[in-house]
Amino acid sequence: xxxxxxxxxxxxxxxxxxxxxxxxxxxxxxxxxxxxxxxxxxxxxxxxxxxxxxxxxxxxxxxxxxxxxxxxxxxxxxxxxxxxxxxxxxxxxxxxxxxxxxxxxxxxxxxxxxxxxxxxxxxxxxxxxx
Numbered sequence: 001x002x003x004x005x006x007x008x009x010x011x012x013x014x015x016x017x018x019x020x021x022x023x024x025x026x027x028x029x030x031x032x033x034x035x036x037x038x039x040x041x042x043x044x045x046x047x048x049x050x051x052x053x054x055x056x057x058x059x060x061x062x063x064x065x066x067x068x069x070x071x072x073x074x075x076x077x078x079x080x081x082x083x084x085x086x087x088x089x090x091x092x093x094x095x096x097x098x099x100x101x102x103x104x105x106x107x108x109x110x111x112x113x114x115x116x117x118x119x120x121x122x123x124x125x126x127x128x129x130x
Contacts, residue, residue, distance in 0.1 A: 001015070001017070001090050002089075003082045003085035005079060005083070005085060006106065007106075008070045008073075008074035008111070009069045009070035009071075009110075010067060010068070010070030010071075010074035010078040011067070011069055011078060012066070012075065012078035012079040012081070013065070013066045013067075014063060014079065014082035014083055014086045015064040015065075015086075016062075016063055016087070016090060017061065017062055018060065018061060019060075019061055020059065021052075021061065023049075023062075023065070025067060025079065026065070030048060030065070031044060034048070034076060037075075038072075039076065047076060047077075048079060048080055048083075051083045051087055054097050054101055054103065055094045055097060055098065057094075063083060063086075065079050065083075067079055080103065081103070081104070081106060084103040085104065088104065
């Protein structure tokens with residue numbers, strides 16, 4: 001099964017198939033890839049692998065991920081969304097539990113653009129009364 005997840009500037013493409021529960025991200029084991037961003041194994045279990053825990057399928061699927069763009073958190077959350085979408089493609093009965101815990105909702109928050117005449121998106125120039 002194939003699915004795509006996005007978050008901020010990150011795009012993750014996930015390929016899911018029956019297996020022993022191995023997760024590869026950009027050719028490396030997920031723990032090794034995300035360890036470079038200082039994510040602990042406990043953090044990965046609670047966030048990246050949460051779709052598997054919610055559906056009770058931990059260790060049933062092999063996952064191959066191609067993720068690009070953005071930063072560490074964006075890539076992790078894009079991957080999580082793609083895994084959740086792929087699981088609903090494998091078994092439609094997974095859709096309700098995943099949706100109930102919010103794993104199928106795309107987080108639309110992104111950086112607001114800088115406006116002219118301002119220092120940042122909303123910060124104004126310092127006002128001088130005199």
